[in-house]
Amino acid sequence: MPTITVQDIIDHLAHIAPPQYQESYDNTGLLVGHAKQEVRGVLCCLDTTEAVVDEAIEHNCNLIVSHHPIIFKGLKRLTPTHYVARTVIKAIKHDIAIYAIHTNLDNVLQQGVNQRIAQRLGLINCRILAPKQVMKVATFHFQAPPSDSLREALTAQADVHVYADGLHWQVRYPSGSENHVRTLMRTHNGQIWSQQTDALPATQVGSGLVGELPEPMRESDFLDLLKGKMHTGCIRHTTLLGRPVQRIALCGGAGGFLLSHAIAVGAQFFITADYKYHEFFDADNQIVIADIGHYESEQFTIALLVENISQKFSNFAVRSTELCTNPINYWC
Numbered sequence: 001m002p003t004i005t006v007q008d009i010i011d012h013l014a015h016i017a018p019p020q021y022q023e024s025y026d027n028t029g030l031l032v033g034h035a036k037q038e039v040r041g042v043l044c045c046l047d048t049t050e051a052v053v054d055e056a057i058e059h060n061c062n063l064i065v066s067h068h069p070i071i072f073k074g075l076k077r078l079t080p081t082h083y084v085a086r087t088v089i090k091a092i093k094h095d096i097a098i099y100a101i102h103t104n105l106d107n108v109l110q111q112g113v114n115q116r117i118a119q120r121l122g123l124i125n126c127r128i129l130a131p132k133q134v135m136k137v138a139t140f141h142f143q144a145p146p147s148d149s150l151r152e153a154l155t156a157q158a159d160v161h162v163y164a165d166g167l168h169w170q171v172r173y174p175s176g177s178e179n180h181v182r183t184l185m186r187t188h189n190g191q192i193w194s195q196q197t198d199a200l201p202a203t204q205v206g207s208g209l210v211g212e213l214p215e216p217m218r219e220s221d222f223l224d225l226l227k228g229k230m231h232t233g234c235i236r237h238t239t240l241l242g243r244p245v246q247r248i249a250l251c252g253g254a255g256g257f258l259l260s261h262a263i264a265v266g267a268q269f270f271i272t273a274d275y276k277y278h279e280f281f282d283a284d285n286q287i288v289i290a291d292i293g294h295y296e297s298e299q300f301t302i303a304l305l306v307e308n309i310s311q312k313f314s315n316f317a318v319r320s321t322e323l324c325t326n327p328i329n330y331w332c
C-alpha cells in the first residue's frame with residue numbers, strides 16, 4: 001500500500017472545496033502538524049476540542065479534519081490557561097495534525113455544507129443563494145517595459161488589480177473580465193506565462209443555497225419536517241404567514257447576512273442559525289426565519305467530511321467523532 005500523507009488528503013479536499021473560496025476572516029487550512037506526515041487514521045468533527053483530541057489518540061487517528069478552525073483569531077501564547085492553547089498543545093504532543101475546512105466548504109455547492117442540509121430536507125433544483133464572483137490570477141510576461149497607460153486601462157475595470165514587478169505582472173481579475181484583460185495584454189505584447197484558473201464555475205461557488213420541496217407544504221408541517229430531519233430540539237422562528245411553503249433558502253451556521261437574498265429569490269422560509277432578537281424583526285412578514293441552532297444546522301457536515309475523504313482513500317480508517325461538541329444546551 002502506498003503511503004498517504006497529510007498533504008494527499010489536503011490536496012483531495014482542496015479539489016472539493018478550494019481554499020481560495022474561504023471568506024477573508026477565516027483561517028482554513030493545516031493549522032497544526034506537518035504536511036509530509038504519514039496518515040494512520042482520520043477523525044472528522046465540527047469543533048476540535050480537547051476531548052476530540054483525546055478521542056483521536058484513543059483511536060490512533062493522527063489527523064483531525066475539523067469544520068471550524070480551532071485557531072481562528074491567532075494565538076499569542078501556548079500555555080494551558082485557555083482551551084484553544086490546551087487543545088493545540090495536546091495535538092502537538094501526540095503528533096496529531098489538525099486541518100480545518102470551513103467557509104470554503106460552506107461556499108461550494110457540490111459536496112458542501114448546505115447541499116447536505118438540502119439533501120436531508122429533500123430539496124430539489126438546488127442552486128447557490130448568493131453566487132460569488134470568481135477571481136482569476138494570471139501572470140503576464142512582457143518583451144519590453146509596458147506603458148503606464150496599460151496599467152491605467154486595466155485598473156479602470158472594477159476589481160482588476162495589477163501587481164507589477166518589472167517585466168512580470170500579476171493581474172487579478174473577476175472571471176467576467178477575462179476577455180477584456182487578455183485583449184489589453186495582447187495589444188501591449190504581453191504573453192501569458194502561467195495562469196492559475198479557478199477550478200469551479202461561478203454558479204457553483206457562493207453563500208447559502210436555495211431549492212424547492214417537491215410538493216408545497218403547510219408551514220406547520222414543514223416545521224415538523226425540519227425539526228425531525230435536522231434533529232433539532234427546538235426551532236426559533238418568526239410569525240407564520242399562512243401560505244404554502246415550497247421554496248426554501250438556507251445557510252448552515254450564521255447565515256443572517258443572506259436574508260435579503262432569501263427574500264429576493266422568493267423563498268417562503270429561510271433556515272439558518274445564530275439569529276439575534278432584533279434581527280428576527282427583519283423578516284417583516286415577507287418570509288419565515290427559522291433558527292435551528294448552529295451545531296444542529298452543521299452536524300451532518302461531520303458525515304459529509306467522512307464521505308468526502310473515504311471516496312478517495314480506503315487504506316486507513318476515517319471516523320466521525322462520537323462526541324457532541326455543541327457548547328449550547330437546552331433546558332426544555
Ligand SMILES: [Zn+2]
Pocket residue numbers: 068252253254294298
Ligand atoms: Zn459553523
